[in-house]
Amino acid sequence: MAKRLLIWTGLLFLDLVIAVLILCAYFGGYRGLLLVDQGSEHPQWHNVTPDCPDTIPELFQMEYSPWPLPRDQNLSAIAGITLQPGRPVVLKGKPNPTRYWNIVFYPAGVDKHTSSLPCIDCSRVELEPDGTYVITLSATPAGKNWIDTGDASGGFIFMRNYVPAPGQTVTLPAIYYGDRLMQPAKEVDDVR
Amino acid sequence: MSAKAYRRLGMLGLHLAVIILLLPGIYYGLCLIRVYQVHRLTQERLHAEGVAPNTAAFLVTEGRGFNPGNLYWAVVYDCRETDVEITGIVPKARYWSMVPYDFHTLPLDSYLFDGNVVTEQDGRYTAYLTTRPKGRPNEIDVSAAPAGGLVIRISFPEDAAAANAAPSVRPIGRD
Numbered sequence: 001m002a003k004r005l006l007i008w009t010g011l012l013f014l015d016l017v018i019a020v021l022i023l024c025a026y027f028g029g030y031r032g033l034l035l036v037d038q039g040s041e042h043p044q045w046h047n048v049t050p051d052c053p054d055t056i057p058e059l060f061q062m063e064y065s066p067w068p069l070p071r072d073q074n075l076s077a078i079a080g081i082t083l084q085p086g087r088p089v090v091l092k093g094k095p096n097p098t099r100y101w102n103i104v105f106y107p108a109g110v111d112k113h114t115s116s117l118p119c120i121d122c123s124r125v126e127l128e129p130d131g132t133y134v135i136t137l138s139a140t141p142a143g144k145n146w147i148d149t150g151d152a153s154g155g156f157i158f159m160r161n162y163v164p165a166p167g168q169t170v171t172l173p174a175i176y177y178g179d180r181l182m183q184p185a186k187e188v189d190d191v192r
Numbered sequence: 193m194s195a196k197a198y199r200r201l202g203m204l205g206l207h208l209a210v211i212i213l214l215l216p217g218i219y220y221g222l223c224l225i226r227v228y229q230v231h232r233l234t235q236e237r238l239h240a241e242g243v244a245p246n247t248a249a250f251l252v253t254e255g256r257g258f259n260p261g262n263l264y265w266a267v268v269y270d271c272r273e274t275d276v277e278i279t280g281i282v283p284k285a286r287y288w289s290m291v292p293y294d295f296h297t298l299p300l301d302s303y304l305f306d307g308n309v310v311t312e313q314d315g316r317y318t319a320y321l322t323t324r325p326k327g328r329p330n331e332i333d334v335s336a337a338p339a340g341g342l343v344i345r346i347s348f349p350e351d352a353a354a355a356n357a358a359p360s361v362r363p364i365g366r367d
Contacts, residue, residue, distance in 0.1 A: 070301070113257065
């Protein structure tokens with residue numbers, strides 16, 4: 001009897017392990033949502049705006065972007081990035097038709113985020129002659145539109161677009177590691 | 193097929209069923225743990241501030257997903273027995289909003305922002321959190337989450353003194 005109970009307990013534990021592995025494979029490998037805040041060698045934009053068709057699942061929303069603004073008020077997205085010496089992370093995009101937008105860097109391992117986080121917003125960004133912007137995240141100064149990443153080896157960037165113009169498209173910038181394009185610019189339609 | 197093969201097939205089906213049940217069980221279990229953590233942190237903050245729900249707004253200076261461009265005021269409300277009245281000033285700023293949240297930290301559909309809030313000429317407002325809206329100006333219907341948290345966001349205020357003035361919060365009886 002005890003032997004049978006032990007076998008069943010073992011099998012149930014095995015089922016539990018398999019279920020956890022399936023969840024890790026789905027959310028981590030397929031969706032790329034596990035440990036976004038620790039950074040990623042394959043950055044991708046994840047929509048954290050509530051109630052959009054591609055919004056990340058609630059569990060991860062609570063983890064990475066708790067207390068978000070409603071969809072009408074803010075279209076926002078996050079992307080995990082890794083930083084290496086001599087390899088800046090470059091964001092290339094165009095200003096969005098919103099009341100205000102900003103990009104904030106959240107270093108890995110910092111649980112308590114404060115107003116001292118490195119960021120840049122639409123009132124401070126310097127545009128290129130063609131109206132686009134180039135933002136550089138690195139530990140060493142990199143000219144205009146520089147976001148100081150300090151000694152962080154990774155983390156995530158958060159783009160917020162407050163009060164997007166109705167019916168307009170919001171563009172999330174392309175992400176480069178050095179000169180290498182890692183994530184093309186992504187357009188998010190206003191789905192109101 | 194032999195009886196042994198049927199038994200093995202049955203065992204396999206049983207384990208598949210258990211795994212299929214475990215998948216949402218683990219996911220929603222983790223969600224509930226997060227909800228519990230949020231609830232506990234809220235209670236700790238209330239205890240640290242020495243206030244009860246429905247009585248005060250407190251400044252939030254740190255937290256997950258904090259936007260450095262914003263000033264945050266938080267109110268813990270409980271509208272199961274009473275309504276809640278919040279009075280304050282909408283300062284000149286790039287953005288202002290007052291949004292209620294459930295314990296899953298998701299916003300409710302009813303909220304105020306600088307585009308729909310009704311104010312006096314000097315920017316003063318009176319807002320009501322209620323589960324039974326009755327047509328007052330600046331009513332926020334919290335029937336989807338009768339108890340929860342409310343966040344007031346002020347982005348890049350021009351008048352720091354007005355932005356830093358705590359809104360007053362008090363429970364009010366229902367007629």
